[in-house]
Amino acid sequence: MVKIYIPADTTACALGADKVAAEVALQAQKRGLDVELKRNGSRGAFWLEPLLEIESGEDRFAFGPVYPGDVAGLLDAGLHESSEHPLFLGRVTDIEWLSRQDRLTFSRAGVIDPLSLDEYRREGGYEGLDKALAMTAGEIVEAVTDSGLRGRGGAAFPTGIKWRTVLNTPSDQKYVTANADEGDSGTFADRLLMEADPFQLIEGMTICALAVDATQGYIYLRSEYPKALQVLNQAIAIAEAANLLGSDICGSGRDFHLQIRVGAGAYICGEETSMLESLEGKRGLVRFKPPLPAIEGLFGEPTVVNNVLTLAAVSTVLAKGAAYYQDYGSGRSRGTLSVQLSGNIRRGGLVEIPFGASLRELVEDFGGGTASGRPVRAIQVGGPLGAYLPESQWDTPLDYEAFTDVGAMLGHGGVVVFDDNVDMLEQARFAMEFCAVESCGKCTPCRIGSVRGVELIDKIGKNDGRSANLELLEALCETMDVGSLCAMGGLTPMPVRSALKHFPGDFERGTGNGIER
Amino acid sequence: MHSSGEAPAVIVSSAVRKFADTPGGLLPLLHEIQAGLGFIPSDSVVTIASGMGLSRAEVHGVISFYHDFRDKPGGQKTIHVCRAEACQAVGSRQLEAHVKTRLGVDYGETTVDGRFTLEPVYCLGNCACGPSVRIADDVFARVDADRFDELLGDI
Numbered sequence: 001m002v003k004i005y006i007p008a009d010t011t012a013c014a015l016g017a018d019k020v021a022a023e024v025a026l027q028a029q030k031r032g033l034d035v036e037l038k039r040n041g042s043r044g045a046f047w048l049e050p051l052l053e054i055e056s057g058e059d060r061f062a063f064g065p066v067y068p069g070d071v072a073g074l075l076d077a078g079l080h081e082s083s084e085h086p087l088f089l090g091r092v093t094d095i096e097w098l099s100r101q102d103r104l105t106f107s108r109a110g111v112i113d114p115l116s117l118d119e120y121r122r123e124g125g126y127e128g129l130d131k132a133l134a135m136t137a138g139e140i141v142e143a144v145t146d147s148g149l150r151g152r153g154g155a156a157f158p159t160g161i162k163w164r165t166v167l168n169t170p171s172d173q174k175y176v177t178a179n180a181d182e183g184d185s186g187t188f189a190d191r192l193l194m195e196a197d198p199f200q201l202i203e204g205m206t207i208c209a210l211a212v213d214a215t216q217g218y219i220y221l222r223s224e225y226p227k228a229l230q231v232l233n234q235a236i237a238i239a240e241a242a243n244l245l246g247s248d249i250c251g252s253g254r255d256f257h258l259q260i261r262v263g264a265g266a267y268i269c270g271e272e273t274s275m276l277e278s279l280e281g282k283r284g285l286v287r288f289k290p291p292l293p294a295i296e297g298l299f300g301e302p303t304v305v306n307n308v309l310t311l312a313a314v315s316t317v318l319a320k321g322a323a324y325y326q327d328y329g330s331g332r333s334r335g336t337l338s339v340q341l342s343g344n345i346r347r348g349g350l351v352e353i354p355f356g357a358s359l360r361e362l363v364e365d366f367g368g369g370t371a372s373g374r375p376v377r378a379i380q381v382g383g384p385l386g387a388y389l390p391e392s393q394w395d396t397p398l399d400y401e402a403f404t405d406v407g408a409m410l411g412h413g414g415v416v417v418f419d420d421n422v423d424m425l426e427q428a429r430f431a432m433e434f435c436a437v438e439s440c441g442k443c444t445p446c447r448i449g450s451v452r453g454v455e456l457i458d459k460i461g462k463n464d465g466r467s468a469n470l471e472l473l474e475a476l477c478e479t480m481d482v483g484s485l486c487a488m489g490g491l492t493p494m495p496v497r498s499a500l501k502h503f504p505g506d507f508e509r510g511t512g513n514g515i516e517r
Numbered sequence: 518m519h520s521s522g523e524a525p526a527v528i529v530s531s532a533v534r535k536f537a538d539t540p541g542g543l544l545p546l547l548h549e550i551q552a553g554l555g556f557i558p559s560d561s562v563v564t565i566a567s568g569m570g571l572s573r574a575e576v577h578g579v580i581s582f583y584h585d586f587r588d589k590p591g592g593q594k595t596i597h598v599c600r601a602e603a604c605q606a607v608g609s610r611q612l613e614a615h616v617k618t619r620l621g622v623d624y625g626e627t628t629v630d631g632r633f634t635l636e637p638v639y640c641l642g643n644c645a646c647g648p649s650v651r652i653a654d655d656v657f658a659r660v661d662a663d664r665f666d667e668l669l670g671d672i
Binding site: 011190265342348372 | 578579639
């Protein structure tokens with residue numbers, strides 16, 4: 001019997017993995033081959049998806065990318081570890097793109113059956129919770145603080161400090177919420193984790209509940225992720241049945257109930273206070289801070305709001321110890337960063353490495369340059385509110401502070417690569433347009449400023465009052481930056497200003513100096 | 518996309534009963550109605566408001582805030598084309614133009630034959646293999662104009 005793994009991940013399926021699986025079943029039956037087909041999550045090497053793996057002894061060997069039309073030929077050539085088929089990639093763990101990574105959070109992604117508790121435990125799962133159950137709330141918070149873990153959603157706030165605040169705020173009802181509204185373009189790490197290793201998020205949230213004395217948790221999941229919803233729903237039911245969620249968890253006398261709430265297509269609900277409003281069933285209007293959600297959050301009670309990857313990392317911190325996690329990283333950015341290589345990239349996917357590598361190393365060594373084969377011109381890091389970096393900045397180390405120093409941000413780790421066909425005026429215009437579409441409308445700089453921004457950039461593009469409008473645009477960016485209520489309006493100027501600063505030629509259309517497109 | 522066959526009023530009132538006691542239950546309630554009816558009829562706002570202890574303005578405000586909720590019927594299937602940066606980097610602007618011409622509609626509109634409603638989406642989390650398109654609940658990768666036509670032919 002041959003054991004075959006084919007991912008059921010969104011991207012793998014978007015590339016035809018379901019059809020490949022059906023074809024494998026069909027062709028195996030035709031040939032009278034005995035195969036066991038398992039649907040794992042993805043390892044995040046999306047450039048190799050659909051990735052077909054076979055198990056041989058302790059090892060797994062891969063073929064990829066495998067399209068439905070390749071299956072018959074693969075079976076004819078024989079699925080074995082010394083295959084000479086052109087799609088054969090060798091031992092999975094020897095694929096350099098994967099072996100060069102330091103996978104802590106994504107160590108199980110693509111390896112296990114996402115819904116098998118046994119496999120999760122076999123690969124170190126629930127060791128963190130076991131330890132946490134033997135600790136006091138204060139000790140758990142201390143371990144998380146000592147690890148140096150900072151929020152992975154973008155703001156990079158120290159997780160331990162946030163938890164300490166919730167723990168120290170007296171209340172009969174506290175909440176743990178996972179922000180799974182991963183709306184940034186170029187990011188898919190949360191999605192990959194939820195589809196490939198959902199128990200890790202559930203475990204992290206449970207540990208958090210123990211640390212802050214919360215009994216109710218919510219995962220706020222964006223509606224754009226239907227597969228993640230399916231997997232999480234099943235995982236929660238399995239965890240409940242195993243007494244790892246619900247009342248009297250593992251006989252500890254502690255309760256933690258977990259529910260999923262699905263968003264409804266609003267980017268702004270990834271902002272923590274907007275997310276809380278949405279969880280309360282309201283319009284996703286951003287709240288004023290203070291009060292901090294840690295003190296007055298969901299339904300006015302003390303609430304932890306953490307990104308999916310932050311909560312997942314807590315499982316590792318508890319299982320392996322704060323020092324182990326702290327040992328990775330650079331400067332004040334500790335642990336690993338999950339970079340998502342996307343856009344015009346030859347080898348795109350999830351790269352988990354310690355903080356400190358340069359952007360160039362990532363895009364060139366891991367990414368292999370552009371998919372189009374043309375030169376890279378700009379790299380947008382940190383989502384739609386992140387800066388566009390020109391080549392002169394590609395040696396910046398991936399570290400929260402180093403990025404801030406060059407007027408950029410790491411955000412949630414999205415890295416979007418553009419080749420030399422990109423028109424930076426169009427990208428700046430899109431940043432403003434996106435803000436106009438997605439603004440919650442509560443504050444004027446964001447609601448009106450973004451609309452005016454689009455108009456100004458259109459005028460500049462037509463060489464209509466160019467220099468006066470460039471000045472106005474800068475003034476508008478300043479107003480949005482300092483006057484907006486949250487990061488939506490406050491950071492929209494970042495991509496716009498970086499485009500203006502580093503790619504001024506693109507804003508000189510019609511003047512005879514610029515690039516005519 | 519009226520899938521259940523039950524009368525709209527029944528779907529609305531049973532959803533209201535189901536979520537009346539759920540803290541922050543308005544969003545799941547609206548999702549349930551939209552899943553059953555394909556949209557949230559304007560005349561259901563009164564029922565929802567009274568069942569949830571909210572004002573009609575509050576319910577209407579929530580429906581109109583979120584891109585997902587529609588107050589009019591859409592096509593049998595919704596086609597979402599990703600407009601975000603990672604897809605732009607691999608040609609989604611051209612794809613977008615092609616899709617609009619091919620379907621003969623702009624964003625927010627439904628094709629004459631009632632089969633498809635076209636909507637923009639800002640990221641489907643498939644950013645390493647764009648341009649991305651979602652048709653109903655299926656996501657498709659590396660969609661160019663030819664691939665899109667092929668997908669339409671397969672439906």
